[in-house]
Amino acid sequence: MLRNVAIVSAHQTKFDGNKADExxxxxxxxxxxxxxxxxxxxxxxxxxxxxxxxxxxxxFDQRTISDGPMGDLVGAGRWGGxxxxxxxxxxxxxxxxATIASxxxxxxxVLAHAKESQVDSRNIVTFHAFEPYYSRFLGMDYTKALGIQxxxxxxxxxxxxxxxxxxxxxxxxxxxxxxxxxxxxxxxTADVMKSKPISSPIKELDLYPVSDGAVCMILAxxxxxxxxxxxxxxxxxxxxCYDSYFLGDRNxxxxxxxxxxxxxxxxxxxxxxPLAQLDVAEISVQAGYQEPFWYEGxxxxxxxxxxxxxxxxxxxxxxxxxxxxSGGQLCGNPLLLSGAVRATECFLQLRNEAGKHQVKGxxxxxxxxxxxxxxxxxAVLILGNDEGGKK
Numbered sequence: 001m002l003r004n005v006a007i008v009s010a011h012q013t014k015f016d017g018n019k020a021d022e023x024x025x026x027x028x029x030x031x032x033x034x035x036x037x038x039x040x041x042x043x044x045x046x047x048x049x050x051x052x053x054x055x056x057x058x059x060f061d062q063r064t065i066s067d068g069p070m071g072d073l074v075g076a077g078r079w080g081g082x083x084x085x086x087x088x089x090x091x092x093x094x095x096x097x098a099t100i101a102s103x104x105x106x107x108x109x110v111l112a113h114a115k116e117s118q119v120d121s122r123n124i125v126t127f128h129a130f131e132p133y134y135s136r137f138l139g140m141d142y143t144k145a146l147g148i149q150x151x152x153x154x155x156x157x158x159x160x161x162x163x164x165x166x167x168x169x170x171x172x173x174x175x176x177x178x179x180x181x182x183x184x185x186x187x188x189t190a191d192v193m194k195s196k197p198i199s200s201p202i203k204e205l206d207l208y209p210v211s212d213g214a215v216c217m218i219l220a221x222x223x224x225x226x227x228x229x230x231x232x233x234x235x236x237x238x239x240x241c242y243d244s245y246f247l248g249d250r251n252x253x254x255x256x257x258x259x260x261x262x263x264x265x266x267x268x269x270x271x272x273x274p275l276a277q278l279d280v281a282e283i284s285v286q287a288g289y290q291e292p293f294w295y296e297g298x299x300x301x302x303x304x305x306x307x308x309x310x311x312x313x314x315x316x317x318x319x320x321x322x323x324x325x326s327g328g329q330l331c332g333n334p335l336l337l338s339g340a341v342r343a344t345e346c347f348l349q350l351r352n353e354a355g356k357h358q359v360k361g362x363x364x365x366x367x368x369x370x371x372x373x374x375x376x377x378x379a380v381l382i383l384g385n386d387e388g389g390k391k
Contacts, residue, residue, distance in 0.1 A: 002101040006225035006232035007093075007383070009035040010217035010344045014180045015332045018117040019212040024061070024069055028113050031216035032073050039218055039228045041107065043075025049218070050105040052082040055092040055112035057336055059125040062118060074109050085112075088284070089215060090240075090339020090369025090379035096219045097235045106221050113214040114334035122210060122335065129373065131246070142286075142335070143207070145373035147199025149252040150289040154201060156253035157304030159292075161201050165192035167288035167310065168205050168330050174317065175327025177356035182332025183209050192288075206288040211332040215340040217347070231351045237271065237382035239264025247374060258297030258370075258378040265366075266299075269382035274321075274366070275300055275314075279388075280349050280359045281323045282342035283368040285330055290375065291323070294368065297378070317359070325349070325357040339369020339379055350385040363388035 011034045013019075019027055035041075042048040052074035056066040067084040074082060085092040089112040096108040116122045126142035154161065166189050175184035187205060195204040218228075225232045241264075243257035244250045262274075271277045283298070285291045292306030300321070301309045309315060315323035324330075326345045333341045346365035348354040364384040371377040 003103060004222040004234060005097045005100045005219055006222065006234045007343070007347050008218050008220050008225050008229040008232055009038045010215070010347045011035055012180060012215045012341060012344050013213040015182045015211045015213040017182060017209065017211060017332075019115060020117065024113055024115070025073060027212070028070065028111055028214045028216065029073055031214055032109070032111060035109065035216050035218050041218065041228070043080060049075060049080065049107050049109050051080050051099060051108045053085060053092050053096045053108060053110050054082060055085045055089045055110070055336060055340065057086050057114065057125070059128060060114050060116060060119065060122075060334075060336065070111055070113070074111050087377065088339040088369035088371040088379060089337045089341065090343060090367060090381060093217070093219075093340055093343050093381060094238050094240065094379055097238065100219055100221050106224050108219050109216070110219065110340070111214070111216045112337050112340045114336040115212040116210045116334050117212050126373070140373070142373050143199045143202070145247060146207070146287045147202050148247065149374040150201050150287060152252040153289055153293055159304070159307055162189060162193065163307055163311070164206070164288045165189040167285070167291050168192055170316070171285070171324060171327050171330035174325055174357060175331035178326045178331065179355070181327045182211050184327065184331060202287050202289075208286050208329045209332045211334055213333055213337060215337055215344055217340070217344060231385065233347045233350045234384050234388070235381060236384050237265040237267070237269025238380065239268070240377070240379040242372070242377045243375070245376070252374055254303065255293065255297035255375055255378070258294060258375065258380075259299065261378040261380045262298045265380040265382050269384075271382065274298065277364060278321055278366050279362040279364050280325065280346065281321060281366040281368070282326060282328065282345045283323060283366070284338040284342060284370045285324070285328050286335070286370070288330070298366070298368070298380070322359045325354065325359055339367065342367040342369060343381055343383070346383050350383060350388065
């Protein structure tokens with residue numbers, strides 16, 4: 001029988017456009033220190049942290065074995081093992097939860113880092129994710145794939161670019177209340193519409209900004225979680241799913257992989273009506289069109305109707321289900337980290353520690369991560385505090 005798993009500590013850096021003055025270890029160590037000091041844990045298997053999972057990418061780090069420098073920070077090689085995840089950070093959290101739920105380890109530390117500013121263009125990195133014989137020579141990268149998908153989605157459902165332009169406006173407004181956010185302030189839909197074209201129909205303010213940062217958290221099985229904190233945040237449901245690798249093999253105006261990942265997470269968490277049973281959600285939105293699109297994949301709206309949920313105010317701070325009260329990825333966090341940042345933000349919400357962007361009375365939350373071109377891969381986590389339905 002699977003064991004209950006809780007996040008007992010989580011911290012993140014401020015997300016900046018360029019952290020060139022900090023090495024990876026300098027960027028990450030303060031977070032590890034906060035998590036270990038907060039819980040009183042040390043890297044001693046059986047009496048402390050048993051295992052480590054890191055999340056990084058060789059291309060973004062511009063080195064092979066990008067987790068190598070992180071080993072000393074998380075105790076690997078001295079007291080315990082370490083494994084690396086090189087996709088969205090939500091999978092690092094899910095992987096840690098799986099190792100604990102299955103009984104392999106009792107306490108696991110997760111450390112994720114990325115510096116998008118370190119390369120001349122993150123598109124150079126994502127270009128290499130494409131198949132080398134037929135796709136790369138076309139100059140494909142994740143940003144171009146976003147533009148192709150955005151055009152497909154907006155055309156299929158007859159949604160104007162002006163309607164989508166309201167999404168980064170709200171993100172920046174929410175981000176004003178988050179001291180760790182990068183892109184914040186007052187912008188208008190007109191500002192979004194006249195911003196620099198990036199990959200039509202996506203414009204500069206439609207797209208998440210280049211950023212650097214890190215996230216660290218500690219997870220534990222129930223007995224030890226109770227001993228480590230009086231405010232554990234339980235992972236009650238999770239799911240993930242990959243869609244087809246080639247863009248031409250899927251309908252880009254629908255997301256079957258997100259639908260399947262969400263259904264799995266909902267089933268495990270006992271959720272049958274997500275809009276009614278969730279109190280807050282943090283979803284990964286790399287470009288504005290994805291927010292209503294992901295609403296649909298998550299089962300909150302019918303295909304093509306997600307934008308209405310947004311426009312009706314249902315996902316505003318005071319709506320039925322507040323989405324991205326932190327400002328979300330559109331306010332800045334690296335591609336690789338988004339799911340881990342979303343989980344950390346949900347952790348803060350469920351502990352009533354989110355400060356000025358706190359959703360009052362939040363008991364159950366959804367965190368979402370996405371990876372691959374045009375939403376190829378999705379991971380969904382359901383989290384709850386002691387009042388939020390721990391199984």
